[in-house]
Amino acid sequence: MSTLTLNGVRKSFGAMDVLQSIDLQLEDGEFLVLLGPSGCGKSTLLNIVAGLETPTSGDIFIGDKRVNDVHPKNRNIAMVFQSYALYPTMPVERNIGFGLEMRGVEADTRKRAVDGAARMLQVDHLLDRKPGQLSGGQRQRVAMGRAIVREPELFLFDEPLSNLDAKLRAEMRTEIKRLHNRLGTTVVYVTHDQIEAMTLGTRIAVMKGGVIQQLADPMTTYEKPANMFVAGFIGSPSMNFVNGTLARDGDHVVLQTEGREPTTIRLPRVAANLDGLDGRQVVLGVRPESFSAATGDTADLVGTIDVVEPTGPDTLVVLAVGGQTITARLGPKLTVSTGETLGLTIHPDSISLFDPKSGGRIG
Amino acid sequence: MITTSRRARLGWNIATYAVLITLTIFCIFPLVWTLLTSLKYEADIVTQTMQYIPKRITFDNYVAIWTQSGFPTLVFNSFVVTATTVVLCLITGTLAAYSFSRFHYPGRGVLMLGYLVIRMFPAVLMIIPLFILMRGVGLLDSRFGLALAYTSFLLPLFVWMLKGFFDAAPKELESAARIDGCTRLGAMVRIVLPLARNGLVATSVFVAIAAWNEFLFALMLTTSQGSRTWPVGLQLMVGEFQLPWGVLAAGGIISIIPVMILFAIVQRTMVHGITAGAVKG
Structure with missing residues (x-):
């Protein structure tokens, strides 16, 4: 187990900056998820930590040791790859034990370690098979076995579940979490799947364009996104954005929407700190589940139902509100239909306001 | 309707087989003819009427070429030169192909193009400079010198073919x-080479066959029996006043036997290697 510190890590390929001054501090036993769309630099960052890429500038510390010039094999890390990267010519047993073999561990000790890891991951009956004879899930387990058998200081996962089907992915996600709870090793985990990020991470670093947009625990990232990118990237369906201008209407702060048919959205009372923002142009962000159906005066906004999508546990309702579109996640068995008007209330304490120009969070 | 389409298909099948059989006969006939000639008495070879199937068979030609000429030495020389060429190509070519496949460095593109350009020149053009070079370093009329000369024009083929196999091996495995x-280097030897094994075999066989059959370089760069290879040796048996067809044919048959054995052994691996990556699987 160990800490990981990145100080001003930059990476350029020619004129293209892939990473722009990344600073990170990971405590012992933390599970950091690097989350972002393709090309945001998350895998490059992981490769730099692994030693497979060299940073253009900046320092990497594993524990107290600066590892910039240390060979990957001497960093005491283990990595699980998206393609599993199992050695096709070797049986499972040798695949798992290869790292120990390279380190000159005796055959007996190696066998014990491999057996232990294989049992833990329930692949002990597959030790004689070649990777080509395994299913996707089994390969994934073997790849994890190869990582844990060496008892490294740091685990690196590069989108390890993206090649699995949905059911298996959910199972393996639980397995990884269980493994982390059990071993307590520090983990850096790269993914573009926000569910994985939310469920696994003790902290999430949301990345875009080689910059960490927000580094926080999952719930903070979800409830108080630092900017519109983070707000839009995390959550499915994603957060609703409504452009408008803040104004005061009696006791309430309201948002006068822009667009073809301007309307007014009443903001929850808790937004008292918004008093100073009268007349300011903002983007209102509300999560779909922060709406509830309402009638009459209690409704904060009223819209026309465009699409109704029952998903089983709840119903997604797409509404046209003042020329803009809003998606609300409402309860199951909702008896509404397209073309009707529907009033909604916004759950107190669950709105975000962003600056329309910078996209940064205002409140 | 059905009958028409069936008849059309039958017609196509007949045409296909006709073409294939013609081509096969065209390819195999010289070999069969050489074999038959090698088994004939000299008197039955040059006759007034063509004798396709020999009326009587003899192995005298084989005995003659093996005992009364330097043919065993020639074949041995060919073995040494071919083996040396393959080893040289394997060592240098594997490293070069890996470097081209995995690293990006200044001049990489130019170097790869340079390898290709060598193949674009006719071999005749290279012989005189190569002859002067070999004479300069004292490698003229030596088996190693000849192997070096073969390596110079077979290495590009080896490197380009092998690079394709290396490109197909996932980089993540090495990571x-x-x-x-x-x-x-360890990752290359332990992980990538076993994966590219079929490719290595296929490429090595190509190089080995090319080196085994090569004539022009061998003719120019060797002068004595000590380093001469079999294609040159056979050619030199043709004298001004004699043309020993039977013995020449026997020499030809003996010379293709190693190639046939090699093919028989590695055929499956080689076809695997050549078609690797052609289909997903």
């Missing part, structure tokens, strides 16, 4: 191996 404790 995993490096994290597991291998050096770059």
Whole structure:
């Protein structure tokens, strides 16, 4: 187990900056998820930590040791790859034990370690098979076995579940979490799947364009996104954005929407700190589940139902509100239909306001 | 309707087989003819009427070429030169192909193009400069010198073919191996080479056959029996006043036997290697 510190890590390929001054501090036993769309630099960052890429500038510390010039094999890390990267010519047993073999561990000790890891991951009956004879899930387990058998200081996962089907992915996600709870090793985990990020991470670093947009625990990232990118990237369906201008209407702060048919959205009372923002142009962000159906005066906004999508546990309702579109996640068995008007209330304490120009969070 | 389409298909099948059989006969006839000639008495070879199937068979030609000429030495020389060429190509070509496949460095593109350009010149053009070079370093009329000359024009083929096989091996495997404790070279030897085994075999066989059958370089760069290879030796048996067809044919048959054995052994691996990556699987 160990800490990981990145100080001003930059990476350029020619004129293209892939990473722009990344600073990170990971405590012992933390599970950091690097989350972002393709090309945001998350895998490059992981490769730099692994030693497979060299940073253009900046320092990497594993524990107290600066590892910039240390060979990957001497960093005491283990990595699980998206393609599993199992050695096709070797049986499972040798695949798992290869790292120990390279380190000159005796055959007996190696066998014990491999057996232990294989049992833990329930692949002990597959030790004689070649990777080509395994299913996707089994390969994934073997790849994890190869990582844990060496008892490294740091685990690196590069989108390890993206090649699995949905059911298996959910199972393996639980397995990884269980493994982390059990071993307590520090983990850096790269993914573009926000569910994985939310469920696994003790902290999430949301990345875009080689910059960490927000580094926080999952719930903070979800409830108080630092900017519109983070707000839009995390959550499915994603957060609703409504452009408008803040104004005061009696006791309430309201948002006068822009667009073809301007309307007014009443903001929850808790937004008292918004008093100073009268007349300011903002983007209102509300999560779909922060709406509830309402009638009459209690409704904060009223819209026309465009699409109704029952998903089983709840119903997604797409509404046209003042020329803009809003998606609300409402309860199951909702008896509404397209073309009707529907009033909604916004759950107190669950709105975000962003600056329309910078996209940064205002409140 | 059905009958028409069936008849059309039958017609196509007949045409296809006709073409294939013609081509096969065209390819195999010289070999069969050489074999038959090697089994005939000299008197039955040059006759007034063509004798396709020999009326009587003799192995005298084989005995003659093996005992009364330097043919065993020629074949041995060919073995040594071919083996040396393959080993030289394997060592240098594998490293070169890996470097082209995995690293990006200044001049990489130019170097790869340079390898190709060598193949674009006719061999005749290279012989005189190569002759002067070999004479300069004292490698003229030596088996190693000849192998070096073969390597110079077979290496590009080897490197380009092998690069394709290396490109097909996932880079992540090496990353995993490096994290597991291998050096770059270690990862290549332990992980990539076993994966590219079929490719290595296929490429080596191509090089071996080319070196085994080569004539022009061998003719120019060797002068004595000590380093001469079999194609040159056979050619030199043709004298001004004699043309020993039977003996020449026997020499030809003996010379293709090693190639046939090699093919028989590695055929499956080689076809695997050549078609690797052609289909997903």
